[in-house]
Amino acid sequence: MHFAFTDDQKMFRDTVREVLQRECAPEVVRATWEGRPEGVRAVWGTLAETGVIGMTASEDAGGMAMSELDLVLPLEETGYAALPGPIVDTVAVGIPLLEAAGTDAQKERWLGPAVVGEARIVVSFEDQAVVPHAASADVLIAQRGGAAYCIPVAEVSVSPEQSVDRARELGRVAFEVGAQYRMREDVDAAALFALGRERAALATAAQLIGISRRMLDMAVQYAKDREQFGKPIGAQQAIKHRLANALIEQEFARPPVYRAAWSVATSARDAGIDVSLAKIYAGQAARFVAKEALQVHGAIGYTIECDLHMWMKRAWALAAAHGDAAYHRERVGRHIL
Amino acid sequence: MDLNFTDSENAFRRECRSWLEANVPRESLPSGDTKEGFALHLQWEHTLFEAGWAAVSWPKQYGGREATLFEWLIFEEEYYRVGAPSRVTQNGIFLLAPTLFEFGTDDQKERILRPMARGDVSWGQAWSEPNAGSDLASLKSTASRVEGGWRLNGQKTWSTRAVFCDMAYGLFRTDPEQARHRGLTYFLFPLHAEGVTVRGVDRLDGDEGFAEIFLEDVFVSDADIIGEVNQGWQVTMATTSSERGLSLRSPGRFMATAARLIDLYHRYRDRSDPVLRDEVIQAWMDAQVYRWFTFQTVTRMTQGESIGPDSSMNKVFWSEMDVRTHETALAIIGEALELDEGSDGAVDGGHWMKGFQFALAGPIYAGTNEIQRNIIAERVLGLPRK
Incomplete structure (x- = not known):
């Protein structure tokens, strides 16, 4: 039993953290809200140079053949930065799906560009019509009628939907279910998409941990800076206990997320149950920390001038994405009861 | 990261499980917070000790088996899985012993650890006082220098199972000039000695699990101090995080x-x-x-x-x-x-x-x-x- 990341994994996380700190400041997220996503395009390029975008691709494809265990910490950082863009779809789900189920032609066309950051992949699971970042992506991998399709976004009809988190750039996708888009038929598409769902839920949980951490950092900083009654509000026990509770929620959400990363990476028995725990605890923590952070900020937190709202709204959206608490709790319930 | 147990950890688990399944009393014992139940629990502790399970992580010389922390956690999982009796020696094994390992002299470890783990000498804690609970550093019980040792005076409270125990440990003010957490010393003291009165207090569930301890000129020797004189707060705090964090x-x-x-x-x-x-x-x-x-x-x-x-x-x-x-x-x-x-x-x-x-x-x-x-x-x- 050894429950810790390696020094390499932590170093890579630190690299990603520095890149995002430098290139994905809150103004960049805010610009995406306002319909100016250029800054995010630049971050995507740097992340590709750093190797993050191609992490999960095989070495033959120019990637690093890394697992969920390597991916979980960098993804946490993308949550911390509230990075807009389909990083979960592209890195955690899309590239592995494309490698496993893409035809030679599809891989030829999309895999290399995806790894170097020039093509962004979005994924639509069966019955999932609304896809974040669909309009700005390059290729859609979708499951329809059990079969797998790989469609250039240029050939997909994408009608915008408004997310409470504008940086999610939701789009409702529709496309011709044509043979020309079919992915390989000699693979088990159902199993691959089922695994894709686990990966998406896990990756989202990882981002939620980072989102919690950021909101808590903001609230702690605010509690130290803001003075009332002649002293920082953070000296008041009522504020201290709120923030202590927020930290407890956040820190107890980490082990289930890391455990699930290990389980998926090693195809452990009951990995899906571990993913469910990860998603439940990370979502619960993020929603809880959002509420506490807002209360500690007071009225300023209740404005969109304050950056906090971008993280809160991401937390609300992601806590419900790829299976909300009720969905995952039911899955755990069927397993244990 | 490897979240599988190693082969040796798995072997350790099997060994724990088979011994516990064969030896844990079939009928659950009466509450360890009653006089009769406490005595029966001590017998069980004796059985555990004889088979080397009382304090698995301790060095062999004190009756442990030098288990790793993970093996200790495995032992605990197996222990509670079979519904084995609650550990009435807990305040000794899990609270005092870690302090002894860190600050005790060889003589103290030699004298105290084995009888503690064997269930021959049972230990209670004596931290709180009537006016020093959460604000422990405001405690007022004193230890005064006398020929050949110290005299303890004051009152301790919420001492778990102290009515049934033989010995206790706690903090006493050795330097009245110093305030709060300075000037405190960590003492061990007997509960059946002259000058000690122990009054049981019934807990919420009705068991006599709590006690008040009244100390009047109770003599203890220098050999009953853990760590340095006036360093008691540091000695105590060094192991409280293990109490909160893990061992408890x-x-x-x-x-x-x-x-x-x-x-x-x-x-x-x-x-x-x-x-x-x-x-x-x-x-x-x-x-x-x-x-x-x-x-x-x-x-x-x-x-x-x-x-x-x-x-x-x-x-x-x-x-x-x-x-x-x-x-x-x-x-x-x-x-x-x-x-x-x-x-x-x-x-x-x-x-x-x-x-x-x-x-x-x-x-x-x-x-x-x-x-x-x-x-x-x-x-x-x-x-x-x-």
Whole structure:
């Protein structure tokens, strides 16, 4: 039993953290809200140079053949930065799906560009019509009628939907279910998409941990800076206990997320149950920390001038994405009861 | 990261399991917080010691088997899984012994550890005083220098099982000129000596699990001091994080409770609603998460890190989880919950109500959860003290 990341994994996380700190400041997220996503395009390029975008691709494809265990910490950082863009779809789900189920032609066309950051992949699971970042992506991998399709976004009809988190750039996708888009038929598409769902839920949980951490950092900083009654509000026990509770929620959400990363990476028995725990605890923590952070900020937190709202709204959206608490709790319930 | 147990850890688990299954008393013992029950629990401790299971992580010379921290956690999981008796030696083995290992002299370790683990000499803690609870550093009991040793005076309270114990340990003010946490010394003292009066206090569940200790000119020698004179606060604090963080409540206990809750749910599911079902699932998940949190902490410790103030998070989590889990059990049982131990109709012998009342103590002892939250806010998050 050894429950810790390696020094390499932590170093890579630190690299990603520095890149995002430098290139994905809150103004960049805010610009995406306002319909100016250029800054995010630049971050995507740097992340590709750093190797993050191609992490999960095989070495033959120019990637690093890394697992969920390597991916979980960098993804946490993308949550911390509230990075807009389909990083979960592209890195955690899309590239592995494309490698496993893409035809030679599809891989030829999309895999290399995806790894170097020039093509962004979005994924639509069966019955999932609304896809974040669909309009700005390059290729859609979708499951329809059990079969797998790989469609250039240029050939997909994408009608915008408004997310409470504008940086999610939701789009409702529709496309011709044509043979020309079919992915390989000699693979088990159902199993691959089922695994894709686990990966998406896990990756989202990882981002939620980072989102919690950021909101808590903001609230702690605010509690130290803001003075009332002649002293920082953070000296008041009522504020201290709120923030202590927020930290407890956040820190107890980490082990289930890391455990699930290990389980998926090693195809452990009951990995899906571990993913469910990860998603439940990370979502619960993020929603809880959002509420506490807002209360500690007071009225300023209740404005969109304050950056906090971008993280809160991401937390609300992601806590419900790829299976909300009720969905995952039911899955755990069927397993244990 | 490797979340599989190693071959040797698995072998250790098998060894624990087979010994425990063969030796744990079939009938559960009477409460260890009663005179009769305490004596029976000590016999069980003796049996554990003879087979080398009383303190698995201790050095062999003191009767341990030099188990790793993970092996200790495995032992605990197996111990609670089979429903073995509660550990009445806990305040010695898990609270005093870690302090002795860090600050005790060879002579003290030699004198104290084996009789403690064998159940021959039982130990109670004597921290709190009537006016020094959460504000422990304001304590007023004194130790005054006399020929050949010290005289202890004052009053201690909330001493767990002290009415049944032989010895106790606690802090006394050795330098009256110094305020608060300075000028305190860590003493060991006998409970049956001249000048000591121990008065039992019945706890919420009716057992005489608490005691007040009155000390009047009680003599102790220099050999009964742990660490340096006037360094008692540092000596105490060095091991409180292990109490909050790990040794007091290992995950095995809560995993066993969650498993029993699921069993209860199945037996009473005809009167269970979807809300209760969700609560049962939550209780199981919380125990799992606590387990993985602990594995993460223990890995850090094996890499040479100390736990420090973040152990307070641990204490808040397990104590509040334990209350919720028992509340769920009582909600499943329904109106029969009031049938106490000894009633024919009591569900599972009234065990859940008893456990609930015990769980309610969790957020209070070992530093109230309010104190823990202050520690988290000030020492982990860095919020201003005032």
